[in-house]
Amino acid sequence: xxxxxxxxxxxxxxxxxxxxNAPSVMFALARLGLDATLVSTAEDxxxxxxxxxxxxxxxAATVGSLEDSRLVPALRTRxxxxxxxxxxxCIGLQVIFExxxxxxxxxxxxxxxxxxxxxxTDRVPQIGWNRVAxxxxxxxxxxxxxxxxxxxxxxxxxxxxxxHAALATTDYSTxxxxxxxxxxxxxxxxxxxxxxxxxxxxxxxxATWGGGEC
Amino acid sequence: xxxxxxxxxxxxxxxxxxxxxxxxxxxxxAPAAALAQRLYADQIDEIVFYDIxxxxxxxxxxxxxxxxxxxxxxxxxxxxxxxxxxxDMFLVLKAGAEKISIDSMAVRNPDIIRAGxxxxxxxxxxxxxxxxxxxxxxxxxxxxxxxxxxxxxATGLDAIEWVKRGADLGAGEIVVNSxxxxxxxxGYDLGITRSVVDAVTVPVIASGGAGTIDHIAEGLTxxxxxxxIISSILYSxxxxxxxxxxxxxxxxxxxxVHMRPWIQPA
Numbered sequence: 001x002x003x004x005x006x007x008x009x010x011x012x013x014x015x016x017x018x019x020x021n022a023p024s025v026m027f028a029l030a031r032l033g034l035d036a037t038l039v040s041t042a043e044d045x046x047x048x049x050x051x052x053x054x055x056x057x058x059x060a061a062t063v064g065s066l067e068d069s070r071l072v073p074a075l076r077t078r079x080x081x082x083x084x085x086x087x088x089x090c091i092g093l094q095v096i097f098e099x100x101x102x103x104x105x106x107x108x109x110x111x112x113x114x115x116x117x118x119x120x121t122d123r124v125p126q127i128g129w130n131r132v133a134x135x136x137x138x139x140x141x142x143x144x145x146x147x148x149x150x151x152x153x154x155x156x157x158x159x160x161x162x163x164h165a166a167l168a169t170t171d172y173s174t175x176x177x178x179x180x181x182x183x184x185x186x187x188x189x190x191x192x193x194x195x196x197x198x199x200x201x202x203x204x205x206x207a208t209w210g211g212g213e214c
Numbered sequence: 215x216x217x218x219x220x221x222x223x224x225x226x227x228x229x230x231x232x233x234x235x236x237x238x239x240x241x242x243x244a245p246a247a248a249l250a251q252r253l254y255a256d257q258i259d260e261i262v263f264y265d266i267x268x269x270x271x272x273x274x275x276x277x278x279x280x281x282x283x284x285x286x287x288x289x290x291x292x293x294x295x296x297x298x299x300x301x302d303m304f305l306v307l308k309a310g311a312e313k314i315s316i317d318s319m320a321v322r323n324p325d326i327i328r329a330g331x332x333x334x335x336x337x338x339x340x341x342x343x344x345x346x347x348x349x350x351x352x353x354x355x356x357x358x359x360x361x362x363x364x365x366x367x368a369t370g371l372d373a374i375e376w377v378k379r380g381a382d383l384g385a386g387e388i389v390v391n392s393x394x395x396x397x398x399x400x401g402y403d404l405g406i407t408r409s410v411v412d413a414v415t416v417p418v419i420a421s422g423g424a425g426t427i428d429h430i431a432e433g434l435t436x437x438x439x440x441x442x443i444i445s446s447i448l449y450s451x452x453x454x455x456x457x458x459x460x461x462x463x464x465x466x467x468x469x470x471v472h473m474r475p476w477i478q479p480a
Contacts, residue, residue, distance in 0.1 A: 023310045027285050056312060057335030120415070122216075125337050125386055127417050128440065129217045129259060129474040149217065149474040151290055153312075153337040153386075172216055194290050194312065196257065 012207060013039035013048030015075075015092075017065035021193075025054045025089070028193040028200060034207045042074035050084050050206070051075070054193070055091030059115060059156070060103030062091045072108065079185060080110060085211040087140075087203075088187030090154065093180055096187055097158050111182055112161035118154075122173045125155040132178050132190065134168045137214045140179075140186055140205045141167070148198040150190035152178075157189065184211030217474045218434045219259040219441035220462060221419065222448055224249065225266045226295075229279040232266075233450045235397035237344075237365040240266075243449050247282035253448070256459040257476050260290040262315060262340075262389075262443065268296025269318055270363060275302065277309045284310025292340055303330055307338075315389070317342040318362035321369050321376075324383055331384025336416075341385035345373040345406055346393040358406050365393045373406060374413050381414040388414055389443065392422040399425025399446050399453060402433040411438035419443055425453070427465035434471050 012029060016022040016038040029036040036052075039045055053075075055062050066072050079086045088096050095107045100115035107115070118124045129149040134141050157176035160166055167186070168179035180187040186206070192199040224231045224246055231249050232240035243249065250261060263283060265275045275296045284291055293306045294315025303314050314334070320327050320341055330339045344365050350357040358373035369376075377388050390410045392403035402420045411418045417440035420433035430442045449456055457465075460476040467473060 021307065021312050023308055024284065024291075024312055027310055028288055030285070031288065056338060057333075061335075123415055123417050123440065125416070126216060127337065127387060128219050131215065145477070152216075153290075155336070191290070191312075194288060196254075196289055200288055 011049060012036040013045060013051045015051065015053045015066075015071065016040045017062070017069060020054050020062075020065075021056045022054055024191075025052055025193045028203055032200060032204050032207070034204070039071075040069055042070055045071070045074045045078050048084075050086070050209075051078065052087045052089065052206070053092035053095070054089045055095070056153070057091060058102055059091055059094045059100040059107060060105040062095050063105045063107055066095075075108070076110075083184045083211060085206065085209050086185045087192075087206050088180075089192055090189060093187035093189050094156060094158055096180070096185060097160070100156060102156055110185055111165055111180060113159050113165065115156050115158050117156050119173050125153055126172045127153050130170050130172060130190075132168045132170055134179070135166060138167055138181055139209050139212075139214060140181065140202055142205050143201055144198060150178075150188070150192070150195035150198060152190045154189055181213070215472060217472050218439075218466075220430070220459065220473070221260040221262055221441050221443045222253050222258045223421070223443045223445040224261065224263045224283075225445070226263055226276065226279060227267055229276065229282075231449070233397065233445060233452065235452070237393060237396055241451060243451065246279050247286060249449065250283040251286045253459070254287050254289060258289065258459050259474055260292070260441070261287055262292040262294070263311075264315065265293075265295030266364065272296075275306060277305060280306060280309040280311060294340070294342060299326065300329055300333055303334065307334065313338055313340050313387075315340040315342045317344065320380065321360060321362050321371065324379065327380055327383035327385050331386070336384050336386035339385050340387045340389060341377070341380040342389040342391060343373065343377060343380075344391050344393050345403075347403070347406070356406070356409060361393060365396075374409055377410050378413050381416050385416065387417045387419060389419045389421050390439075391443075395423030397446060397450075398423050399450070401425065401429040402437055402439075402442075404432055404437040407433060407437035407439055417441065427457070427462060427469070430462065431466055431469040431471050434466070435469075
């Protein structure tokens with residue numbers, strides 16, 4: 001006699017939309033041996049118990065894509081009501097705020113604050129490796145070297161209304177919020193999936209993160 | 215503070231990295247995926263991959279090799295060669311690249327820069343240029359002309375006019391590839407690199423000619439580039455001795471260039 005068990009839900013959902021770079025994130029999770037699945041519909045979101053919102057490109061286009069696939073209310077339910085761990089990456093950090101100077105579209109508004117364009121004192125976009133100064137101990141940065149370098153590509157940066165929402169800061173023209181952590185909602189302005197071993201360790205930490213502070 | 219970047223360049227033919235000299239006489243180096251793994255482990259900052267025969271053979275870029283490299287590289291990965299339209303860009307991004315390099319096709323159809331930047335963001339579109347010193351003339355006030363098709367076809371475009379237009383159309387980075395210096399290991403063309411840096415506000419990448427640590431340092435300081443494309447110095451069989459990323463970064467740090475530090479593996 002064979003007993004078949006129902007398949008466990010995949011652990012990490014990676015939101016897939018046209019302007020995203022979900023493949024890079026999937027390759028990084030595969031390298032870490034983590035179970036992940038692409039999420040492109042509201043139904044897909046029900047089956048995962050944590051979610052990554054990767055992103056490249058423009059905030060307005062990203063929010064538009066999420067609205068087109070009717071993912072906005074589903075993400076809100078899973079992340080804000082069910083409190084599953086959430087990790088936004090790059091544009092995935094910017095869209096969790098209320099609005100962006102980049103476009104007229106409203107962002108998701110999960111975290112109070114706005115997204116501003118870098119002043120023209122340095123080359124925009126910022127492209128390259130920059131130092132991430134972590135402001136407090138947090139499970140997501142467990143095992144990190146002190147203030148490591150991570151890979152950034154951004155013309156805009158988030159300004160959280162509550163400074164404690166920033167888990168890390170980085171200097172480029174100004175000192176800006178390069179990581180966000182508010183309860184179960186976390187995000188990195190840098191590309192964790194493209195920041196070498198430091199970025200991979202953050203993704204590995206996310207896979208076991210309970211959604212709180214230390 | 216933002217660091218300068220070292221970018222390893224792969225000129226790929228049939229899934230293998232090759233090394234050319236002034237865009238000719240490619241000799242075989244290694245399978246692309248294996249070399250990518252080695253360089254990622256050695257902490258290279260970024261990798262750029264050119265499918266150098268896709269355009270002339272009028273075929274789609276080698277997506278299988280792109281994917282094989284992407285699976286092993288957790289630093290930024292740019293892909294170019296034979297990209298004709300938004301659908302091609304979409305396929306390359308889905309194969310795991312995060313930046314698209316366009317060159318000859320952008321000269322033929324500049325609107326592809328705007329369309330790509332609109333669809334995927336400025337940061338996604340890297341305008342790569344092949345420039346050659348031709349002497350100042352009324353039509354070529356910078357003294358540098360843009361070439362395409364592996365440096366074989368002159369376009370009549372002035373290098374500085376072209377990069378300004380490319381940046382205006384939405385390119386997020388500009389690669390200045392000197393045809394005169396390519397594969398010579400005699401140093402970047404610092405003059406044109408500096409002129410491009412001064413002409414645009416997006417990051418500029420020096421390419422073609424780095425043979426020593428001094429050359430790379432000059433490109434990133436005097437040349438003003440944000441990043442340096444290297445290949446010969448890392449793996450050209452034509453050089454007596456190749457250098458690893460650790461050695462390059464230590465040498466650049468000694469010369470006052472701010473780099474992401476190389477970390478001794480645990």
